[in-house]
Amino acid sequence: MAPITTLAELSSYLASAGIGYTSIQPLSGGTANFVWRLQTSDGRTLIVKHAEPYIASIPSIPFPVDRMDFEARALEQIPRLLGRVETEVPVRVVRLVRYDAGAKVLVMEDGGEKTLKESYTDPTLPIPQLGATLSKWLAKLHASTATTDATVGDNQTAKFIYRHSYNGLADALERFGFDRTIGERVNENYGSLLQTDDECICHGDFWPGNVLLRRADNAPPTLALVDWEMTRRGTGATDVGQFAAEAWLLDRFRGQRGLASAFLRSYVDAAKPSKEFLRRVVVHFGTHIAFWPTSVVWGSEEETREVVGIGKGVLEGALEGEWALDEAGLGIGEWSL
Template identity: 30%
Template sequence: MTTPQVSPKTVPDDLDVETSPRTSGIDSADHTAEQMRRDKLAYDLKIKTDLRRFLEEHHGLTNFDVDYLSGGTANYVYRVTERGSGVTRIFKHAARQLRSSKETFELSPERLDFEADMLMMLMKRSEDESECHCRTVEAFDASTIEKTHVHTARFKSYDRDIKLLCIEDGGDRNLKDAYKDLSLAELQEIGAELGKWLAKLHGTTPLSYVSGDDEKRNNSVGVAIASYTYKRLLGTLDHYCDNLETGNLSNETLAEHMKPYDDTRRRAERLSKRAGDLVDNRMTKMRESVCHGDFWPGNIMLRSNISTKGPSHGLTVLDWELTRIGNSATDIGQFAAEATILDLLNGNSYQSGLCAAFIRAYFKTSAVGVGSKETIYAWMTQIAIHYAVHLIVWPPDAIHWAPKEEAPNFCIHGLTVLKDALSQTPDIRTWGLFAGLDGLEEIAKEFPDKRGKNADE
């Protein structure tokens, strides 16, 4: 199946080209490029039939099937299958109005520009470094795969004018859905490989992969979404306060956590403000590393038993549209929170399951041992806060996958961690998040004095 190529850069409408015999060719090219752009914009790629017509009329594709893929909330995603060979590709279209919120919530479709650029840069780097990454998994070269490994979705093409991205097909199951079918040993192996992979992304990816030639450039959509969780913290706590005051908070344990203070609502406001101040000052404004932006098990596709040399899994990392320059703690905290939810819902301990394996491998692989303890411990506090706020805010939300009756239990754990992490005398051992790390007892003793200024001060 012919693969569409990256569209040429459209000539700006305000380009001032003098009319003369010498520039008539430029004028003609400008007109042709603009007409092609307008022709492409006539297709409504939110509709499957229009995607089919676009691929047929602009790329000459024939004898193929188009299937609309459910899942996710923002984009329109399709699988295109060549009938003769069975070769598949994924096409992803970003519209201003989100797929799950067509009338009320909008995000700039330029978010897909950042995803396409990042995938191109990461693919080029993997090829330059002769890594197995994309080619091995896509070709199912079983002879070269000896263990579970992680790779970025392989870039195929991108049409910037109409925000249509084509990438490799990572399979039908994501890690969230596959979790229940995996053994504890497999989950620990997968968590470890994901921790190593993320540590490498944070530690070795140049900021220019996001910023380009402008060092101040960043993905504004990714930055906004990173802070959105914190902006919702007070509203979530307010909801629980309302239920507590009216006697409708049925979860007795959560009720006990919400009322150890004379003014529960004032306490919630103070807690939210302190967490919000921290994210504004240290997370969304920090330019520490390249972040994935939405790193959780639902954005990791899994293919199992791909090797003849023993059990192994191919893990494909998708959905880079929120990638940004920011604080690595947000990626770590989000994945750890979602892994904890999966661990607890499936009868595993988050201190020995997917979450624990991920955290331990990340810390072992990254350069966290380099630098002052004041820097490292402050960073660990930021991970814990992001982890805790995610557990409080997202499970009760309508778009989140967790059973709503379980949301109060995740809120209890999140509140416990958040209160301690923001206190003057934190005990990192009570968080559970870093259980099993080498030297945890020594870290716990030093933590209150060595982590630098916190949100209480």
């Protein structure tokens, strides 16, 4: 597989593939792949995504290229499996234009220039409504793919990467002065389940940074879901927990606009999940906020310690069966066991 990492290499590939364009713009924001926006002669924009056998931003770290195969499969299959989802704001999976499995080049429609994370502080956006809309869409994804014949393949890379926060949880807790055995118990009891969970198709990286917004003048936004390379069969609780955790961090550090609580309440209303499912949501939520802010900066060292401590409290409650998400200030105290 010839490398496609520079504008010259991409131009050569596009010419050989017969893909015409008028301009190319490299895109930043992701870490794993090489991504560009193409302007076509008919006025459209397309996104080109290419995988090398390493993380694009850290070439010393290997990363299997089969991630592109799973994403292409998801872009083809998910819209068909879901059908039409009635939500207040239109939500869609970006359309696959073409996929070159040999070169690991995926061409898809352009879902928008800004993510929900980037747009969170825009005062004209109805943030709680967008959170509720996304949770209803996610609940439909999980319900529509609950049968075992709905599959995107066995994505072992996704399962391995998804356990990263569980594997690192004990060290993160210890670094900020908390009992590392809590992290060890969570990893043993719940991280170990990620390999065998088989309830539905999960997006695998469901967070506000993978939701693109498009707005025409002052019209309501449309939402597009991107970055499906970590899709897998698993438990939908991890999708819910990841989005809720990242939304909670946005609320805490970017303006308290109510994204997390609106998302969680709407998912529960739509999916009517079991108590054990909710426990898994809470475990994943607590793991995420206790681990990721120790490597992705949200605030000061002291603010990070506070967040890790909140995550620790959430996890202690989940382990003891006496949890409530009020521990994280979400105002959803009725979710207790």
